[in-house]
Amino acid sequence: MASPPDHDGAPAGSVGTARLDDPISRAEHERGLRRATLAIESVRDDVQQLAAHVVALTDELTRRLDGVEPHPAPAGTPAGPSAGTVEALVEAALPAILERIRINDERSSSRVLLGDAEDKFRAPSQGPDCEALLPLCEARCCTLHFALSSQDLDEGVIRWDHGRPYLIRQRPEDGYCVHNHPERRGCTVYAYRPRPCRQYDCRQDPRIWTDFARRELAPASPYARKEGPADTELDLIERVRSRQVALAMEGFALTTHEAERRRVERAGRATAGPGVATGARAAADEGDGKPVDPGG
Ligand code: SF4
Numbered sequence: 535m536a537s538p539p540d541h542d543g544a545p546a547g548s549v550g551t552a553r554l555d556d557p558i559s560r561a562e563h564e565r566g567l568r569r570a571t572l573a574i575e576s577v578r579d580d581v582q583q584l585a586a587h588v589v590a591l592t593d594e595l596t597r598r599l600d601g602v603e604p605h606p607a608p609a610g611t612p613a614g615p616s617a618g619t620v621e622a623l624v625e626a627a628l629p630a631i632l633e634r635i636r637i638n639d640e641r642s643s644s645r646v647l648l649g650d651a652e653d654k655f656r657a658p659s660q661g662p663d664c665e666a667l668l669p670l671c672e673a674r675c676c677t678l679h680f681a682l683s684s685q686d687l688d689e690g691v692i693r694w695d696h697g698r699p700y701l702i703r704q705r706p707e708d709g710y711c712v713h714n715h716p717e718r719r720g721c722t723v724y725a726y727r728p729r730p731c732r733q734y735d736c737r738q739d740p741r742i743w744t745d746f747a748r749r750e751l752a753p754a755s756p757y758a759r760k761e762g763p764a765d766t767e768l769d770l771i772e773r774v775r776s777r778q779v780a781l782a783m784e785g786f787a788l789t790t791h792e793a794e795r796r797r798v799e800r801a802g803r804a805t806a807g808p809g810v811a812t813g814a815r816a817a818a819d820e821g822d823g824k825p826v827d828p829g830g
């Protein structure tokens with residue numbers, strides 16, 4: 535026997551059903567995006583592991599069938615003696631090949647950027663006296679790009695660019711981070727600012743200063759990353775390893791109640807802490823715009 539509808543036509547007993555045009559919260563929307571992004575990253579990792587197997591197998595077959603060493607050895611280099619089964623040698627070669635594939639991927643502009651898993655509240659502050667420099671530098675550092683961490687995403691305070699996960703969101707009209715006060719140039723989310731904002735030191739950064747000692751600013755560049763480009767091989771290896779840890783933490787956050795715990799923790803900080811300040815790395819008090827607590 536059919537049951538009478540009990541909510542706008544939804545079948546009886548469908549507890550929790552909402553109208554299709556009901557609004558969803560930003561937290562719910564972002565959690566969905568994060569799950570989808572993590573799934574894509576997971577597939578990307580599977581493909582990279584498969585690619586590493588193919589390369590390792592092709593290398594070993596080149597040695598055994600063609601009798602020569604594979605690329606990048608010079609063409610025609612005689613293959614050394616085989617010291618094991620194909621399966622064992624392929625397994626042994628896999629870690630180095632996979633790392634090389636991941637290093638190349640690190641240079642790709644299409645991959646998702648995720649900040650490292652270090653606890654930002656334990657990160658020691660570094661950098662110059664932002665409070666004194668703010669009138670001159672106008673928080674130039676707040677125009678640089680950098681990625682948020684799972685910790686930032688879980689708290690849900692710092693906004694990210696949904697079109698380029700997880701870069702900090704910037705205003706199209708002036709290129710500043712959306713949390714930078716447009717007139718006072720202060721950080722409006724100072725207590726929650728991401729780890730790069732706490733640890734960044736602009737003094738030797740040619741994107742900010744041509745000569746810090748003389749206080750000469752560099753020409754403004756809208757396209758840069760706060761943590762700088764990965765120039766050396768060691769930088770890239772380090773980034774690949776940090777990324778693996780960061781993605782594991784992201785998976786943990788999304789499959790446990792970690793995100794909810796951080797949101798509750800954040801609510802506690804907002805209630806217990808001093809008023810959320812405005813300021814670049816030097817915060818400016820919301821009331822009078824005067825910088826306070828530089829680099830703290
Ligand atoms: S870190 Fe940022 S706010 Fe501080 S002095 Fe450098 S550019 Fe200015």
Ligand code: SF4
Nearest residue numbers: 676711713714721731
């Ligand atoms: S210090 Fe604040 S305003 Fe500047 S980039 Fe970081 S979060 Fe944005």
